[in-house]
Amino acid sequence: MNLVNGKFIDSKECDIVLDNLEQHIIDTLNKERLSTETVVNACDKLVTDLDEEFYIKAMSNLGIDESLGRSYIDEMRRFFCKESLLHRMKLELGDTLGSPYSFNPMHKEFTVTRQILPLGVLLHVAAGNADGLPAFSVLEGLLTGNINILKLPAAEGGISAHLLFELIKAEPALADYIYVFDYSSKDIEHIEKLISVADAVVVWGGREAVSALRRLIPPNTKLIEWGHKVSFAYVTKQGMAQNKLEGLAKNIAETGQLLCSSAQGIFLDTDDMNDIYEFCDRFLPVLDYAINKNAKKIGIGIKSQVALRLYAEELEGIYKDSRIFKGDSCSLIAYPDKIIDTSIQFGNPWVRPLPHIELLSALRPYKNYLQTVGLACDQSELHPLSHILFKTGVVRVCPCENMSHTYCGAPHDGEFPLRRYTKIVDIDTD
16 A cells, blocks of 8 residues: 555556655655644544544454454553653653754863754665554654655555655645655665665664675765564572463463564573473473464464474474474473573463573673573562663563553663654854
C-alpha cells in the first residue's frame, strides 16, 4: 500500500511521485514548521475515534487473536492520547522543542541563542516483527516535526498504512509530512531514491538489514539504528515460585517469542545439568498450559518449519549434548553451553546453565545485542543481579511476565527516540 498526499496510489503513480519527491519536500520545508500541538491533537483524535473492529480483523489475519488484539488497541489508546504524548515530550525533550533560548557561554562575551529542531526528513525502514510498529515509528518522527517517509516491511497487513491514513483524515495538514511506500527491500533503485532525500535513515531490523542499508547510505546521511535485540529470563533457585514461572510462560506464549523483548530462552543460576533437567520437567507443563491458553495462532507453514527445526535438533542432539523436552504444544531444549541465540520461537525456548558469578564474562561478548532480562529471583537478589546485568549490556530488568510490557516514556533499547530525531542549532551574536 502506497500513501501520498493522504491518498492511496498505485505503483505507476509512485514513480511520478519519486521523480518529484525532492521538490515536494522543499515545498513542505518552506512552510511553517509542523507544531507539536497539531500532531498531538491529531493522535488524540485518532485513538478516540479508532475503528476497533477493522484493526481486530486486520490483526486476526496476522494470527493475533481477538483478546490480544484488543489489549494492543487499549495500549495504543493509552500511549497516543494527548495526556500521554505531552508527558512523553516533556520527559524526552523538556520544554525546549522549537523554542529558542539564550545564554552566555562561560568565559565568553557573546550570546548564544539555541533551539532544538527536527532533523528534517526521516526515512523509516521498518521491520515486520512487531504489529503496528512502522506507524509508531512515523508518529515519533511527527512528534519531533519531521517529514516522514515509511518503507513498509513485507507481509505487514496494511495496519500501518491504514493508521496513518486515518491520522491524516483527523488532521489533513499532516498529509505533507507522511509518505508510505510498499517497495521490496530488494528494490535497490527505488530505495536509493528514498535515501537521497532523507536527512536520516531510521532502520529497524537485524544485522543483515542494517548491513544492507549501510552499504546504500552515503557517509553524510545519518543512520539511526534500532537493531534486533535478544532478551532472556534468568532464574535463581530462590526465584522458582509458581507465579513467577507462570508469568514467564505467559510472556513466551503471548508474544510467540517474536519481539526483541520476548524471552528467547532461560538461564538458570546453576552449573549442574541435573538442575536444568529438573527445571524443564517442572516448567514444561506450565508452558504447555500457557501456550494452549494464550498463544498467537500460526499458519501451517510456520508449524512445519518449527517441526523441522525440532527434528533437526533431535538429530544433532548427540553432537551438541542437548536434550529436548516435548509438550503437547511446546518444547524446551536443554543445552550445556552458555551462549545466547534466538530460539526456534513459538513456544520453544532454550534452557542453559549460567551461575551468577559467570554472568559478566559469559554475557559481555553479546553486549551490543542484549535488551531485556526477565528476572525471577528473591527480592534480596534483585539489585545485585541487576547491577551485574547492566554491566553486560542489558538495558532493562523486570519481572518475567512484564518483559514485553512497556509504559509511556519508556526508553527504547536504553535511549530516548525523540532525542535522536532532533538536532541542536545555535545562533551566535555579539
